[in-house]
Amino acid sequence: MTLLDIQNLTVEYPSRHGVFKAVSGASLTVEPGEIHGLVGESGAGKSTIGAAIMGLLERPGHIAGGTIAFKSDLISGLDAVAMQDLRGKKISMIFQDPLTSLNPLLTVGEQLMETISLHLGLSQNAAQQRATALLERVGIPDPALRLRQYPHQYSGGMRQRVVIALALCSEPDVIIADEPTTALDVAVQAQILDLIKDLARERQVGVILVTHDMGVIADTTDRVTVMYRGEVVESGTTAQVMGAPNHAYTKSLIAAVPRPQVKLKRFSQISYGGRETRFAIEDIARNWTRVETQADTPLLSVRNLEKRFPIAKSIFPGHSTYLTAVDDVSFDIMPGEVFGVVGESGSGKSTVARLISGLYPLDKGTVEFAGQIVSDPRDKAAVMQFRRDIQMIFQDPYSSLNPRMRVLDIIAEPIRHHKILSGSALTKRVHELLEQVGLGAAAAAKFPHEFSGGQRQRISIARALATQPRFLICDEPTSALDVSIQAQILNILKDLQDHLGLTMLFISHDLPVVRQMCDRVAVMQKGRLLELQDTETLFAAPQTDYTKELLTLMPHLEGLSDEGLDI
Structure with missing residues (x-):
């Protein structure tokens, strides 16, 4: 029996400007034991x-046509009470943004146990045991301790793993x-x-x-x-x-995927529909004031960085518990170099970035930086110049822009x-910067919520370039973006590095x-720097077991079409 059968589904959002069709005549089925992939750019539906399917369309959105059936029973017309009985118990959803799907006022254990008790009717003790087992199953260390945390x-x-649990x-x-898996390491x-899959x-x-x-x-789905x-x-088997995609859009989408086995000159951008974005790097380079730096002298040097965060505080000295997020990390970054930091979630990557930028105290x-100690807050002149020379592009383009400010400000x-x-x-x-990142001067009068995720990230890049920095910190700048927007942003960063000599x-x-x-x-692993090599050597001959494991787990994409790659 087919689990889900969606036929000719149309979803509309009426407004005073007319009716927007978010989904138009879509059909797909899901069989027992089948993993059905749904792909496309942001805004594809x-x-x-x-x-x-979940009955969670935001008003005034509604199903304007077509049907959704669960085990042959029509569910697209059910009322709120009937959908509440079905939702969560028979059909569950893993949401994209874990921050908005978890209650910040309840511990993780309370949220898990509440859901378990509601749907399975277990006692509090049994619910706690199941919650602990679920956290362990999704790979969270010390699950009994983590249950008590927020x-x-x-x-x-x-x-994200809690949301999956x-x-x-x-x-x-x-x-x-x-x-x-948007926010997860390999x-x-x-x-x-x-x-x-299990x-x-x-x-x-x-x-x-x-x-x-x-x-x-490519690695997970059946269809x-x-x-x-x-x-x-287009629809069919994954292979x-x-x-061998048939549709021009599918071919263009696949060509935008970064390949782990070959170095590309540029990422292929989505050309279907004539929507390739212009980024005026020449205009930026023409007006950019370069600061010359000796090529054989590090632009940035960090030595013995350490950062601890309290887990459990105590009024008695020595009784507090701390997590060492960064433990004795040292490295140099040369002028014009793109220096990568990788590791699993919680390894200390972003903490290192925040320590360097001064967002966290050491x-x-x-x-x-450039021969001056900038981690000493008493040298105010050096710190102020450093803050102008170093800028940061954050992971989340939604939360890194103030929603109450216009883009101009x-x-x-x-x-x-x-x-x-x-x-x-x-x-x-400001208008020049917006033109140069492909948004146009008219974007200055708008608010962040009026832009897509990729456009917001380009606003973040424009802000980062505003002071003509010498050093850019890019903290997961494309993890929340689809492959086509990712290709745009990465090409922008490549151009900045090539034309302006920016260090990253x-x-x-x-x-x-x-x-x-x-x-x-x-x-990095557990706050420590395990291995440091040039990129080609690292991918060809990793030295540590941990790095070898990371590379083994990386999707290799052997089955993807190579049509349209710029090798």
């Missing part, structure tokens, strides 16, 4: 299909996984995908896997449906769609802070992206 005490990847609580028949990603194989659970990661699709602007453009160690803020320009000259600089610290859990972007790579 993938998540809307998942929300329609979501903010988890890293982004660990919060919540979806598994009720042992559902169908799981809709909406970007379940080790945890492999663990979660193995768990999903559920499909052993318990005959049907899975709809919504993702922009084509490597995950694939490709969507473009709300419509299904056929990924290896417990021990020093940061030296967001980009102008660092220029005003460093007293570089004012008045009409400042406005002119590039943090990512996406090893194929690191393979394409970085000159040297540092591997």
Whole structure:
């Protein structure tokens, strides 16, 4: 019996400007034990299909046509009470953003136990045991301790694993996984995908896997449906769609995927529909003031960095418990180099970036930039110049932009802070930056919520370039973006490095992206630096067992079409 049968589904959002069709005539089925991949760019309608199945469409969105059936029973017309009985117990959903799907006022254990008790009717003691087992199953260390902690005490990847554990609580028949591995490193990603495959194989659970990661699709799914602007453009077995795509959009989408086995000159961008974005790097380079640095002298040197965070505080000295997030880390970054840092979630990558940038105070160690110690807050002149010379592009383009500020003020803020320009000259600089990142000067009057994720990330890049920095920290800059927008952003970063000689610290859990972007790579585990090599050597001959394991777990994409690659 088919678990899910979606036929000619149409979802509409009426507004005063007219009716927007988020999904138009989409059809797909999910069989017991099948993992069905749903791919496409941001805005293609993938998540809307998942929300329609769950009865979670945001008002005034509604199903305007077509049907959704669960085990031959029509569910697309059920009322709220009937859907509540079905939702969670029979059909579960893994949401993309773990921060918005977890209650910040409740411990992780309370949230898990509440769901388990509601759907399975277990006692509190039995629910606690099951919650502990679920956390262990999704790879969270010390699950008994972690049950008593709040979501903010988890890293982004660990919060995503909690959300997955919540979806598994009720042992559902169908799981809709909406970007379940977006914030996860390759080790945890492999663990979660193995768990999903085990559920499909052993318990005959049907899975709809919504993702922009084509490597995950190639390695995990049985069938694939490709969507473009709300419509299904291609569907078939994974081997056929990924290896020999028929539709021009599918070919273009696959060509944008970073390859781990070969270095590309540039990432292929989505050309279907004539939507390739122009980035005016020549205009930026023409007006850029370069600061010459000796090529054989490190631009940035960090020595013996250490950072500890309290886990459990005590009024008695020596009784507090601390987590050592960064433990005696040292490295140099040369001028014009792209220096990569990789490692699993919680390994200390982002903490190192925040220590270097001054967002976290150091417990021990020093940061030296262009020959000056900048980790000493008493040298205010050196710190202020360093803050102008170093800028950061954050992982999440949603939370790194102030939603109450217009784009003009967001980009102008660092220029005003460093007293570089004012008045009409400042406005002119902001408009130029927006033109140069392909958004246009008209974007200055808008708010962040009026842009897509990729456009927001380009606003972040414009803000980072506003002070003409010498050093960019890129903390997972593309992890939340689909492959087409990722290609745009990575090409922008490549152009900045090539034309302006910018030095970059590039943090990512996406090893194929690191393979394409970085000159040297540092591997971190549990706060320590395990290995540091040039990129080609690291990928060809890793020295530590941990690095070898990471590379083994990396999607190799052998089945993907190579049409359109710029090798």
